[in-house]
Amino acid sequence: MLNVSTLDNWQGRKVLVVGDVMLDRFVYGNVERVSPEAPVPVLHFKSQMEMLGGAANVARNVVSLGGQSVLIGVVGDDEAGRAICGELATRDGVETHIVKSSKIPTTVKTRFVANGQQIMRLDVEVRLQHDLEIEDMICASVAKQLEDAEIVVLSDYAKGTLSEGTVKRLISMVKKTGKLVVVDPKVSDVSRYSGASVITPNALEAAAISGVQCSTDESAERAARLIMEKADVSAVLLTRSAQGMTVFASDVGEYITTHIPTTASEVFDVSGAGDTVVAALALALSAGESVVASARIANLAAGVSVSKPGTSVVLPHELRRAVRVQSDKLSHNIFPINEAALIVNEWKKAGLKVGFTNGCYDLIHPGHVALLKQARATCDRLVVGLNTDNSVRRLKGDSRPVQSENARAVVMSSIDSVDLVVLFDEDTPLSIIDLLDPDVLIKGADYSVNTVVGADLIIGRGGKVVLVPLEQGHSTTSIIERAHAGG
Numbered sequence: 051m052l053n054v055s056t057l058d059n060w061q062g063r064k065v066l067v068v069g070d071v072m073l074d075r076f077v078y079g080n081v082e083r084v085s086p087e088a089p090v091p092v093l094h095f096k097s098q099m100e101m102l103g104g105a106a107n108v109a110r111n112v113v114s115l116g117g118q119s120v121l122i123g124v125v126g127d128d129e130a131g132r133a134i135c136g137e138l139a140t141r142d143g144v145e146t147h148i149v150k151s152s153k154i155p156t157t158v159k160t161r162f163v164a165n166g167q168q169i170m171r172l173d174v175e176v177r178l179q180h181d182l183e184i185e186d187m188i189c190a191s192v193a194k195q196l197e198d199a200e201i202v203v204l205s206d207y208a209k210g211t212l213s214e215g216t217v218k219r220l221i222s223m224v225k226k227t228g229k230l231v232v233v234d235p236k237v238s239d240v241s242r243y244s245g246a247s248v249i250t251p252n253a254l255e256a257a258a259i260s261g262v263q264c265s266t267d268e269s270a271e272r273a274a275r276l277i278m279e280k281a282d283v284s285a286v287l288l289t290r291s292a293q294g295m296t297v298f299a300s301d302v303g304e305y306i307t308t309h310i311p312t313t314a315s316e317v318f319d320v321s322g323a324g325d326t327v328v329a330a331l332a333l334a335l336s337a338g339e340s341v342v343a344s345a346r347i348a349n350l351a352a353g354v355s356v357s358k359p360g361t362s363v364v365l366p367h368e369l370r371r372a373v374r375v376q377s378d379k380l381s382h383n384i385f386p387i388n389e390a391a392l393i394v395n396e397w398k399k400a401g402l403k404v405g406f407t408n409g410c411y412d413l414i415h416p417g418h419v420a421l422l423k424q425a426r427a428t429c430d431r432l433v434v435g436l437n438t439d440n441s442v443r444r445l446k447g448d449s450r451p452v453q454s455e456n457a458r459a460v461v462m463s464s465i466d467s468v469d470l471v472v473l474f475d476e477d478t479p480l481s482i483i484d485l486l487d488p489d490v491l492i493k494g495a496d497y498s499v500n501t502v503v504g505a506d507l508i509i510g511r512g513g514k515v516v517l518v519p520l521e522q523g524h525s526t527t528s529i530i531e532r533a534h535a536g537g
Contacts, residue, residue: 054370056347057116059337061366064118065329066195068188068220069105069205069212069234071123071148072157072175073130073138076100081164093164102138103159104325105205108234111329113143114363115351117336120199122191124149124178124211130156147191154178157209178210185216192220200336201230203328204246208236221245230335233283234328235259240281248285248299248341250328251277256288264290271307274298278305285341287348289327295349299341308342313353313372326355326364350376367392383463383470387482390433390472394486397431405429405516406488408479408503410437411458412451417520419465424518425492426467433470433486434462435479444477478503489513494520 076099081091102110109119121139125131127150134156139146157175161168178184188211196202202224206212212220221243224231230247238258243249253264260276262269274286274296285299294312298305330351334344350372354364367389385393394404407425411418411434426432436459442451451458455473463471474482483491483504493502495517505515 054373056334056337056339056343057366057370057373060333061116062118063200063333063336064120064198065109065112065332065336066120066122066192066199066202067105067109067112067205068122068192068202069108070157070207070209071102071106071121071125071134071211072104072159072207072209073134074101074103074107075158075160077160077162079162079164081169091164091169093162093169100133100138102134102142102144104157104207104209105203105211106134106139106144107325108203108205108329109144110142111326111363112333114365115329115333115369116366117329117333118145119143120145120147120195122147122188122195124151124154124184124188126150126154126156127152128156130158147195149184149187149191151178151181151184153181154210157207175209177208180210180213180215185213185219188216189219189223193223196224196227196229199229201232201332203332204231204233204243205325205328206234206236214239214242217242218244232328232332232335234324240277240283244282246281246283248287248331248335249277249281249283250287250289250324250331252289252324253291253293264288264293264296267293267296267309270296270309271298274307287327287331287341287345289324289352295345297342297345308345310346310349313350313376323352323355327352330364330369347373365392365396368396383468384459385470385472387472387474387485390470390482391485393470394431394433394488398487398489402430403428403490404431404433404486404488405490405492406433406435406479406483406486407492408435408437408474410442410446410451411462412442412446412453414458414461414465419467421494421518421520422465422467425516426469428492428516428518429488429490431469432467432492433472433488434468435482436462436471436473438473438475441475441477480504480507483507487511487513491515493517496520 079093079096083092085092105123109121112119121144135146135148154176160172162170225245233243233246233249235251240259256273257263260273262273264270264273274288277286288296295310297308327348330348331344334347351364351369354368354372397404405428439455459471480503491508499505499515502515
């Protein structure tokens, strides 16, 4: 079973990423007319975004997931190369040891996006021809960084950084240390990857390598077996987009095939999803997970990645939530306060209005459900703070709560109006209101604005307090009293 402890185990582990480094550029705008010069849309520019791409995006994802990454590759001696090695790597926390070459421009992929839809991609690239001097420099950098790394990723986009000779030298070097090598290939001659631990082709690449179309589980298994034979690797992870993944790997000495269904419920953008898979796979392997278990985690990471626009990274709290949904559907919306703060921050970055309400919610009744529904109507995402058992006892006496904090949290998280549940042990939720900084505080109309905990704080920050009408005739106390009276 998947467990969030794996994510804790890989925090801070160092992944050495070697491969084709690129710049991903996104140009956003609106299309309102067709050009009079040719039957093409006219894109009215609104904004532009640049980020690390290719092997650099693998390194970027490693960091976003909580690991450390060292990036080794080649860029041109140009503005794009300087941006990668400078501000972009610094911003994303990626340590770089990159060779600059005057023989090639830095590979730049520019995607033009109109109204949320990519309408064109412009690639600037010149394949790096084999250069023994550059090969020696790459191998020397890897040798220097290898001791501190837990695992090595070869991200081969077939742009020339990972020539056949370079790949063979690197795999031989890493194998001598006993460390694992994960290869993301883009070439059909996979014999160069002999000795690697895991190879991760997608369905199209697998078909080109094996000659087998991976349209069914059975054909994907045949392709995986053929790739293992051709590449002479220990395991094959075949990514199949909407059909999930197929893993062919050893389990207690016997090779078995595992098919993993996709977890993506909504696909917004597939840019960089393969890099996310490789990053999560490498981190899970570095934490001691099996290839199959690591693939399951990588599959969840991919599901998160494709639901986000652009070459997006996956954050630890997003993956934790996906793991919880997969392994424990009853409590996937319940989070520790620090993780809840990260989630709320991401919601607010996305322009979503966050609301907060709180209470003991000992025995949830129709009045509670109505209040929560009204609270959710005031915002885009609703966070509910629940008093812990200790907090309830201090407020209501030793006979309460009737239900434990875990039971109350599970019930609360199952209510459609509620997006996130946090527990607090204090008498009031002031500290978590301060940390979460919601846009709206919601309480019942039996309060006044002056008596709502945190009202001054949130109003002072530009937020507001909303008091919603209560449904009469519903009370936890009266329910308990009737139960004790036998009525």
